[in-house]
Amino acid sequence: xxxxxxxxxxxxxxxxxxxxxxxxxxxxxxxxxxxxxxxxxxxxxxxxxxxxxxxxxxxxxxxxxxxxxxxxxxxxxxxxxxxxxxxxxxxxxxxxxxxxxxxxxxxxxxxxxxxxxxxxxxxxxxxxxxxxxxxxxxxxxxxxxxxxxxxxxxxxxxxxxxxxxxxxxxxxxxxxxxxxxxxxxxxxxxxxxxxxxxxxxxxxxxxxxxxxxxxxxxxxxxxxxxxxxxxxxxxxxxxxxxxxxxxxxxxxxxxxxxxxxxxxxxxxxxxxxxxxxxxxxxxxxxxxxxxxxxxxxxxxxxxxxxxxxxxxxxxxxxxxxxxxxxxxxxxxxxxxxxxxxxxxxxxxxxxxxxxxxxxxxxxxxxxxxxxxxxxxxxxxxxxxxxxxxxxxxxxxxxxxxxxxxxxxxxxxxxxxxxxxxxxxxxxxxxxxxxxxxxxxxxxxxxxxxxxxxxxxxxxxxxxxxxxxxxxxxxxxxxxxxxxxxxxxxxxxxxxxxxxxxxxxxxxxxxxxxxxxxxxxxxxxxxxxxxxxxxxxxxxxxxxxxxxxxxxxxxxxxxxxxxxxxxxxxxxxxxxxxxxxxxxxxxxxxxxxxxxxxxxxxxxxxxxxxxxxxxxxxxxxxxxxxxxxxxxxxxxxxxxxxxxxxxxxxxxxxxxxxxxxxxxxxxxxxxxxxxxxxxxxxxxxxxxxxxxxxxxxxxxxxxxxxxxxxxxxxxx
Amino acid sequence: xxxxxxxxxxxxxxxxxxxxxxxxxxxxxxxxxxxxxxxxxxxxxxxxxxxxxxxxxxxxxxxxxxxxxxxxxxxxxxxxxxxxxxxxxxxxxxxxxxxxxxxxxxxxxxxxxxxxxxxxxxxxxxxxxxxxxxxxxxxxxxxxxxxxxxxxxxxxxxxxxxxxxxxxxxxxxxxxxxxxxxxxxxxxxxxxxxxxxxxxxxxxxxxxxxxxxxxxxxxxxxxxxxxxxxxxxxxx
Numbered sequence: 001x002x003x004x005x006x007x008x009x010x011x012x013x014x015x016x017x018x019x020x021x022x023x024x025x026x027x028x029x030x031x032x033x034x035x036x037x038x039x040x041x042x043x044x045x046x047x048x049x050x051x052x053x054x055x056x057x058x059x060x061x062x063x064x065x066x067x068x069x070x071x072x073x074x075x076x077x078x079x080x081x082x083x084x085x086x087x088x089x090x091x092x093x094x095x096x097x098x099x100x101x102x103x104x105x106x107x108x109x110x111x112x113x114x115x116x117x118x119x120x121x122x123x124x125x126x127x128x129x130x131x132x133x134x135x136x137x138x139x140x141x142x143x144x145x146x147x148x149x150x151x152x153x154x155x156x157x158x159x160x161x162x163x164x165x166x167x168x169x170x171x172x173x174x175x176x177x178x179x180x181x182x183x184x185x186x187x188x189x190x191x192x193x194x195x196x197x198x199x200x201x202x203x204x205x206x207x208x209x210x211x212x213x214x215x216x217x218x219x220x221x222x223x224x225x226x227x228x229x230x231x232x233x234x235x236x237x238x239x240x241x242x243x244x245x246x247x248x249x250x251x252x253x254x255x256x257x258x259x260x261x262x263x264x265x266x267x268x269x270x271x272x273x274x275x276x277x278x279x280x281x282x283x284x285x286x287x288x289x290x291x292x293x294x295x296x297x298x299x300x301x302x303x304x305x306x307x308x309x310x311x312x313x314x315x316x317x318x319x320x321x322x323x324x325x326x327x328x329x330x331x332x333x334x335x336x337x338x339x340x341x342x343x344x345x346x347x348x349x350x351x352x353x354x355x356x357x358x359x360x361x362x363x364x365x366x367x368x369x370x371x372x373x374x375x376x377x378x379x380x381x382x383x384x385x386x387x388x389x390x391x392x393x394x395x396x397x398x399x400x401x402x403x404x405x406x407x408x409x410x411x412x413x414x415x416x417x418x419x420x421x422x423x424x425x426x427x428x429x430x431x432x433x434x435x436x437x438x439x440x441x442x443x444x445x446x447x448x449x450x451x452x453x454x455x456x457x458x459x460x461x462x463x464x465x466x467x468x469x470x471x472x473x474x475x476x477x478x479x480x481x482x483x484x485x486x487x488x489x490x491x492x493x494x495x496x497x498x499x500x501x502x503x504x505x506x507x508x509x510x511x512x513x514x515x516x517x518x519x520x521x522x523x524x525x526x527x528x529x530x531x532x533x534x535x536x537x538x539x540x541x542x543x544x545x546x547x548x549x550x551x552x553x554x555x556x557x558x559x560x561x562x563x564x565x566x567x568x569x570x571x572x573x574x575x576x577x578x579x580x581x582x583x584x585x586x587x588x589x590x591x592x593x594x595x596x597x598x599x600x601x602x603x604x605x606x607x608x609x610x611x612x613x614x615x616x617x618x619x620x621x622x623x624x625x626x627x628x629x630x631x632x633x634x635x636x637x638x639x640x641x642x643x644x645x646x647x648x649x650x651x652x653x654x655x656x657x658x659x660x661x662x663x664x665x666x667x668x669x670x671x672x673x674x675x676x677x678x679x680x681x682x683x684x685x686x687x688x689x690x691x692x693x694x695x696x697x698x699x700x701x702x703x704x705x706x707x708x709x710x711x712x713x714x715x
Numbered sequence: 716x717x718x719x720x721x722x723x724x725x726x727x728x729x730x731x732x733x734x735x736x737x738x739x740x741x742x743x744x745x746x747x748x749x750x751x752x753x754x755x756x757x758x759x760x761x762x763x764x765x766x767x768x769x770x771x772x773x774x775x776x777x778x779x780x781x782x783x784x785x786x787x788x789x790x791x792x793x794x795x796x797x798x799x800x801x802x803x804x805x806x807x808x809x810x811x812x813x814x815x816x817x818x819x820x821x822x823x824x825x826x827x828x829x830x831x832x833x834x835x836x837x838x839x840x841x842x843x844x845x846x847x848x849x850x851x852x853x854x855x856x857x858x859x860x861x862x863x864x865x866x867x868x869x870x871x872x873x874x875x876x877x878x879x880x881x882x883x884x885x886x887x888x889x890x891x892x893x894x895x896x897x898x899x900x901x902x903x904x905x906x907x908x909x910x911x912x913x914x915x916x917x918x919x920x921x922x923x924x925x926x927x928x929x930x931x932x933x934x935x936x937x938x939x940x941x942x943x944x945x946x947x948x949x950x951x
Contacts, residue, residue, distance in 0.1 A: 177910070179777075180750050180950065184910050191866040215839040218810055586809050588836060591777045598777070683777075 036077035048168040050138035059141030066122040066148040072115040081106040085130035093669030101670040122147040123282025124256040124300040133171035136262040158254040165230040178590045185228035197540030221349040225321035232326035243328040249310040259295040262678035264319040275303040281648040284566035290491035293558035296626035296652035298676040314338035344550040348543040493557035504536030512560030514657025563646035572643040575614040583619040598684025607665040616660040619653040631671040634661035665691040756946025763791040780804040797821040811835030854884040892926025
């Protein structure tokens, strides 16, 4: 079947409202989908077996309106069971599409299942298979819901940008390869010649000590993503098919980004264009202006761009392991092709990123030993800790139980602030340059390379005096600025506008993917051993040290901490208790678990209907995990005002970090809580969260805790 | 051979049953996988064509596996050694499995052993095996294996390796005396054309040791020495 004209759209309910090849306008809110396995020419000149929806990869863009009652008939022409999950939708449990939950058994081969739900929300969402590994093979699509009173932001044009990845390999083969050799797809491991180069640069002793540390841990510092050989696709098109999005100078354009990939965190940028992030995971947020943003798997972001010139702008997307990229063109003429910017360097992980987590992990283990890990509540650990003065010991803080009193921010006299220190974010240089808005002719990348000079930023408003960016970058605090006066909020993940004297080659980037549990503690006392260099330094082979590095100085990069809900929440109650979900696994054997147990071997998490709880994710692995909850939004505790915490359904937790979210459990049912890296979920990184009217007497294991413990949790 | 089949049934049975109950949670986690790796090489030693093989594999889930191994040597026109193991393997520590089962030797003479041991990845990324063999004829021995990958490039790998047998019994029929009886060590170079297929070239020193070497010499047998071995390693 030729591609992409092969999308056969079937609309029932009498009205045959086939509009374009890619869009189903749900004037009548019934959609028919057929899924089957077939050969498709995704990459030119090569036919691969994929799982299609209505003949295409991706499936059709489904457009609905808030308040619509939607009926979707899904016909399964696969030889095996299937199920489609409506990602991010508030939905009755048995229509959520997760087999094994809410009595939904999945859709057997040859059967047609009818999903029906009434839309209680608007925004950018997507849908995808939740059965076996069909999502990796192509069973996904975008789902857009217009607000019932018309668009929330009036724009001249909008595009859906569904980013996914394609592999010619059978996903079933991929998981088998990973189980046999977890480094199967990593052809970028450190080599002996690299060891010699590092020895030349950092000294033999330091280099050997670094290698010995990794060897002792039996871990690989180049293990950033598990799977390779991916071709990135935008709306099903690889770079080789020159994907194009029309937009003209002076227009206001809404781009609905969806990371529908199975395994790839992506960095998204459009050199020359400022992006204004206006929604995350479908929920409106206060606008944040950025040059780039990182997308965890399964996240969606809506951004507004307003091109000044009629020219071809590149849309450049790289996976964070830098092994796959995508170039698309935005501009007025379909014939033009934008040029790709220089790709980012590869990273090498630092022992400190992982090492930070180790003491916390051991403590967590010891504290949790006697109890069931699944009813594990921070209370257990709290009881063991003698309450220190101030109620927050460093150990306690390290476990994310409480916040250390803020160190005096940025009050360090200039004389005691060396550039090295400043670069590490330990102090503030006097008159430190503030993040600047790049001129269209001088991108931050270019400026960082010394090709041009960024113009002086007028003023940077929107800086919380109690939380300068340097401090925020260390995870010590989060700027609390909901709406700056007379200025725009900008992405704060990179806090330094230019490389300081003696600074690292690349700045530290804090994507806000959780807090460093050791923040506020004396790092030098932690016995991390010698790192090769500082985060952001390059090693002897040009790899950058640190998980999150690569963005240039001065770039406005979105941090999770920048997200502020556009509308205040109705429920800003304090949580009744903390539920700890430790993100655990055995990378060597490719076994991924939550609280040390694979899905199916652990009891569910029970939450009372209407209860408000805190869920704290403690990442004890050296990979980042996008944690996703079905059926409800949680609020990210990112330091913003309590009633304006951003609502999301995916939260990424960086290696060795801890992130908490608040959940008002107002949707009854059985909801999957899982890592959205497909092969992690498949190997067991999932839990069942049950929201029900549980009437167990208080005091029983796993039930509601006294309220006092919530005081520990204010991060 | 019947012996082996029985052994595999005895040990695979509980493993498979376990997987079945776990998969009640279905769809996610614990699928049953299989893995087979074969290494074989050819060398010319003391005027003879020598072929060595070393193969192993498993069937099972993350925790419980049926593990099998075979290794041996064919020199000139006959098999010098040929042994087979059928083991139940259980993932007990993050990086290590505990294994127990049976070993049957066809050559140099027919013998059976009970096997207990561990297999996994030791600190400093050392692939490690340590097994005890308790012979049904009363002979007891230990075997220790370690290897390590040095990547010259991401495809060209040098692997230093060591294997040694320690006997706690005298086995005159096999010219084995108490103590360290055998060592096999060297460096194997492999080029990973794919992860699953690599030609190999190894410089290996294989020799009887101590009392075992003395016994062999007394019989007029070769005690071993250096060899260059060309072969393949593949897995699926």
